[in-house]
Amino acid sequence: ASLAGGVSLGGVVEGVVGGSGGGSGGPVFVFPGQGSQWVGMGAELLDESVVFAEWVGRCEVALSPFVDWSLVDVLRGVEGAPGLDRVDVVQPVLFAVMVSLAEVWRSLGVVPGAVVGHSQGEIAAACVAGGLSLEDAARVVALRSRVIGVLAGRGGMGSVPLPVGVVLERLGGFGGVSVAAVNGPSSTVISGDAGQVAACVEVFRGEGVSAKVIAVDYASHSVQVEEVEGAVREALACVVPRVGEVAFYSTLEGRRVDTSVLDADYWYRNLRGTVEFDATVRLLLEDGFSLFVESSPHPVLSVAVGETVEEVGAAASVVGTLRRDEGGWRRFLTSAATAWTHGA
Structure with a gap:
């Protein structure tokens, strides 16, 4: 309302509109996995x-x-409500917040030309694209996160700010540890046995690399996930995907896919497979998209997208939505103004 009425808001970014709707048909809505919650x-x-x-x-x-x-x-x-430290709570809650933020963007006229999700963020992306009904998407995120709880306490994940090739060369000495996600040119996530992941991180840190253990106690995108394959497939057997209205770029496949394939098999493989986020962002840039809007309570993928954009040499921009401890309408309007100056 303040923007529409011409009222100056402190913190609103001023700039020159640098595009038309984010390039190839509109901006890309980006949905992260865990990590943006607060x-x-x-x-x-x-x-x-x-x-x-x-x-x-x-x-x-x-x-x-x-x-x-x-x-x-x-x-x-509210007192008595469960905390975000539970995987079967934080994943459904993040899903709901990300989908709802996307609808606020739409209400302001910022309509996605494509969506991309990271790990569980693909569930929100599929919903916003129209590939899953809200009810089916809720089923996927709620039931799958409940099954993941079986793995809690044994696994771990780590973040290593190095190219994936360098990381792969070092994983041979750490049994059960594999690459979980390739987020950017120098941003790799590893996953596996908690002790082995911690040991691997310590080796990198000893070499001056700012690697760190991620605050989770289960190993998504690792061999440990295979223990719950049957349970995931059974829980999601009745999910009925459909053809969406918005282009869905899959970070599991590293390409654009028809959302009618997003069945129980896909959502198991989404949990088990490597997240090819960097490769998928590169494809989006090749396809002409030039504005990325991270629809999340705090930007956690914007840096990775920016690094990929810089390495490719593309003319593209990345905008967040809310920020930690800045979760109100003022922050949203500031983000909207930033998006507008970049062609939204």
């Missing part, structure tokens, strides 16, 4: 955005058959 995310926006509140409500209804907690209570931090 206590209180979305609570302020619930009170300040009718669209956000409406979609959080829709997500709560869609999730309700599969969870025994209230989405709104978790977002508001």
